[in-house]
Amino acid sequence: MAGAARLKPVAREVLTALGKFPGVRGVQRVSALHVDAPPSTPVATNSYIQGGGDIPLLTKTVGQCLEETAHRFSDREALVFCRDGVRKTFAQFKQEVDLAAAGLLAVGLKKGDRLGMWGPNKYEWVLMQFATAQAGIILVSVNPAYQAQELEFVIKKVGCKALVFPTQFKTQKYYEILKQVCPELEKSSPGGIKSKRLPELSAVITLDAKLPGTFQMSEVLQAGDSSHMKQLRDIQQTLSSNEPINIQFTSGTTGSPKGATLSHRNIVNNANLIGLRLRLNRQEIRCAIPVPLYHCLGSVGGCMVMAAHGCTIVFSSLSFEAKAALETVAQEKCSHIHGTPTMFIDMLSQPDFDSYDLSTLQGGVIAGSPVPPEIMKRLMTKMNMRDIVVAYGTTENSPVTFMGFPQDSISQRTETVGCIFPHTEAKIEDPQTGEVVPLNIPGELQIRGYCVMLGYWEDPVKTKEVITEDGWYKTGDIAVLDKYGYCKIEGRCKDMIIRGGENIYPAELEQFLHTHPKIEEVQVVGVKDQRMGEEICACIRVKAGQECTAEEIKAFCKGKISHFKIPRYIVFVKKYPLTISGKIQKYKLREQMEKQLQS
Numbered sequence: 001m002a003g004a005a006r007l008k009p010v011a012r013e014v015l016t017a018l019g020k021f022p023g024v025r026g027v028q029r030v031s032a033l034h035v036d037a038p039p040s041t042p043v044a045t046n047s048y049i050q051g052g053g054d055i056p057l058l059t060k061t062v063g064q065c066l067e068e069t070a071h072r073f074s075d076r077e078a079l080v081f082c083r084d085g086v087r088k089t090f091a092q093f094k095q096e097v098d099l100a101a102a103g104l105l106a107v108g109l110k111k112g113d114r115l116g117m118w119g120p121n122k123y124e125w126v127l128m129q130f131a132t133a134q135a136g137i138i139l140v141s142v143n144p145a146y147q148a149q150e151l152e153f154v155i156k157k158v159g160c161k162a163l164v165f166p167t168q169f170k171t172q173k174y175y176e177i178l179k180q181v182c183p184e185l186e187k188s189s190p191g192g193i194k195s196k197r198l199p200e201l202s203a204v205i206t207l208d209a210k211l212p213g214t215f216q217m218s219e220v221l222q223a224g225d226s227s228h229m230k231q232l233r234d235i236q237q238t239l240s241s242n243e244p245i246n247i248q249f250t251s252g253t254t255g256s257p258k259g260a261t262l263s264h265r266n267i268v269n270n271a272n273l274i275g276l277r278l279r280l281n282r283q284e285i286r287c288a289i290p291v292p293l294y295h296c297l298g299s300v301g302g303c304m305v306m307a308a309h310g311c312t313i314v315f316s317s318l319s320f321e322a323k324a325a326l327e328t329v330a331q332e333k334c335s336h337i338h339g340t341p342t343m344f345i346d347m348l349s350q351p352d353f354d355s356y357d358l359s360t361l362q363g364g365v366i367a368g369s370p371v372p373p374e375i376m377k378r379l380m381t382k383m384n385m386r387d388i389v390v391a392y393g394t395t396e397n398s399p400v401t402f403m404g405f406p407q408d409s410i411s412q413r414t415e416t417v418g419c420i421f422p423h424t425e426a427k428i429e430d431p432q433t434g435e436v437v438p439l440n441i442p443g444e445l446q447i448r449g450y451c452v453m454l455g456y457w458e459d460p461v462k463t464k465e466v467i468t469e470d471g472w473y474k475t476g477d478i479a480v481l482d483k484y485g486y487c488k489i490e491g492r493c494k495d496m497i498i499r500g501g502e503n504i505y506p507a508e509l510e511q512f513l514h515t516h517p518k519i520e521e522v523q524v525v526g527v528k529d530q531r532m533g534e535e536i537c538a539c540i541r542v543k544a545g546q547e548c549t550a551e552e553i554k555a556f557c558k559g560k561i562s563h564f565k566i567p568r569y570i571v572f573v574k575k576y577p578l579t580i581s582g583k584i585q586k587y588k589l590r591e592q593m594e595k596q597l598q599s
Contacts, residue, residue: 038405042483047428051420062133070094073310080314100131102224111136118142118165120318141294145562148180159200166207188213241265259457266398271304285311288337296399322346333360340368340501363387368501369533373414392417398451416486424449445479497526518546525590538567
C-alpha cells in the first residue's frame with residue numbers, strides 16, 4: 001500500500017501519542033461529561049478539559065458501519081437527491097456500493113490508491129465515498145470550483161490514480177479543464193492514460209457523457225465480476241480502522257494546500273458522536289444537507305452520520321440554493337437541516353419564506369463561521385428549529401470537537417460554539433509561554449484525541465508544525481473555555497478569511513495576484529459582511545507609471561482561481577500601515593478597509 005507507507009512515520013508518531021493520553025501538568029483531568037447531556041456542575045478549574053462519557057470509541061471501518069445499518073434498516077430511505085430524482089434505500093445503496101467497489105478494482109485500482117472526487121452534490125459522490133472505503137481506496141475530496149492550476153496541484157500532491165467528475169456543472173467544464181493539464185487524455189484508452197504532468201493518473205471516470213479516454217460510471221458499475229467481488233471481500237478482511245481513508249485539502253498561510261489525511265477511526269467516531277449528541281438514535285430522522293460534500297460537514301456530518309445512525313439524508317440541489325433548500329424541507333418533511341450561517345441567512349431572506357411549511361423541522365447543525373445571535377434566535381422561532389446546535393471544529397479534527405446540546409440555553413447557543421465532545425481533550429494555551437491559562441482567559445485552542453488527523457499527506461514538516469510530539473493539534477484559533485467545558489472563539493491567530501463557510505487564506509491569493517504584471521504589492525484582508533460573514537478585500541499597490549481597474553483584476557482572476565476566492569473588493573492604495581520595524585499591520589489595514597467601504 002504505497003499511500004500508507006508514505007504516511008506511516010507521521011501516522012505512527014501521532015497515533016502513539018494519542019494512545020498514551022499523557023496528563024497535562026498542573027491541570028485537572030475530567031471525564032464526567034455525558035455524551036448527550038450537558039454538564040450541570042463545573043467540570044474544569046482552568047482552561048483544560050477532557051470530555052468523557054460512557055460510550056466507547058468504535059473500531060469499525062466505514063464499510064462495516066454501512067453494512068450493519070443496511071442490515072438493520074434495509075427498507076428505509078438512505079439517500080434522496082431531489083434535483084436528479086434519485087432515491088435509494090439502505091439495501092439498494094449497499095448493493096450499489098459493492099458493485100462500484102468491485103468495478104473500481106476491475107478498472108485497475110487497488111488498496112491504498114487515491115481516487116479524486118471532483119464535482120457537486122450528486123448521488124455518485126456519496127457512492128464513491130463508500131465504494132472507495134469498501135475497497136481500501138483513499139477518497140480525495142476535490143473542490144468542484146478548482147481550475148486547472150489548483151487541480152494539477154492536488155492530483156500531483158497525493159498522486160491520484162483515478163479522477164471522477166461530471167462533464168459540466170454551471171460554467172465548469174471539467175473535461176476541458178482536465179485537458180489543460182492532461183492533454184494526453186483525448187487520445188488515451190480508458191484506464192490507460194499516460195500523462196507527462198500527472199504521471200500517476202491512469203483512469204478518468206465521467207458521471208454522464210462518454211468522452212475520449214474515459215470510463216463512464218455505468219461501465220464501472222458493470223465492470224466487476226465474481227473474481228473482483230472475491231478480491232473485494234479479501235481486501236475487507238485486511239482493513240484496519242486506523243488506515244487512511246479520506247484526504248481533505250485545506251489551504252495554509254504559505255498558499256500551498258495541505259492534504260489533511262483522515263482514518264476510518266477519525267470519521268466513524270466523529271459521526272457517531274455527532275449523531276448521539278443530536279439524539280438521532282432516538283427516532284427516525286430525515287436530514288436536509290445543502291452543504292457541499294467535499295467539505296467535512298457534508299461528508300462526515302451528513303453521509304457518515306447516515307451510515308452510523310440510519311438517518312435519511314436529503315439533497316436539494318447540486319450546490320446550495322436557498323429556495324430549493326426550503327422546498328426540500330417542506331416536500332420531504334425533513335426534521336433536521338445542516339448549514340452554514342450564510343446559508344441560513346439566505347433561507348430566512350427568501351421573499352416567499354412564509355409560504356413554506358417547515359413544521360416538521362426540529363433541529364440541525366449550524367457551523368463553518370461565527371453565528372450572529374439574532375440569526376440563531378430566528379432559526380429557533382421562524383424555522384421551528386428549537387433543537388438547533390452550533391458545532392465547531394477543523395478539517396484536521398475530523399471535523400467536530402465542540403458542539404452544543406439540544407437542551408442548551410439561548411446564551412450558550414449564541415455565545416459559545418458548544419461543549420467539548422467525549423473522548424476529546426482541549427486546552428487553552430498562552431501562545432507566548434506555552435502555559436495553560438486560567439478559565440475565561442483567551443489563548444490558543446489546542447485539541448487532542450481520536451479526532452486528530454493522521455497528518456498532512458507527504459508533508460511531515462507541516463504536520464509537525466501543527467501536531468506536537470504529545471499529540472496536541474494547534475488550531476490557530478484564539479478561544480476561551482468556561483468551567484462547564486463550553487468554548488467561545490474570540491478570533492484567529494492567523495489571518496484566515498471565512499467567507500460563507502469557505503476557508504480562504506490571504507497568502508494564497510496574494511501569491512497569485514502578484515503574478516499580475518501591473519501589481520507591485522498586494523495585501524488581502526477579510527472585511528465584515530452581514531450575509532457572508534466576511535468578504536475578501538484586495539489592497540493593491542500598482543507599479544509606478546501603471547494604471548489598473550478593479551474590473552481588470554477580476555477578469556485576471558476568472559478561470560484561474562476558484563470563484564469564491566475572487567476578491568469582492570479591489571482597493572488601490574499608496575501605502576500600508578506599518579510597525580516601527582516595517583512589518584505590515586494587517587489588523588489595522590482591515591480596520592481601514594472596513595471603515596472606507598462603509599462610508
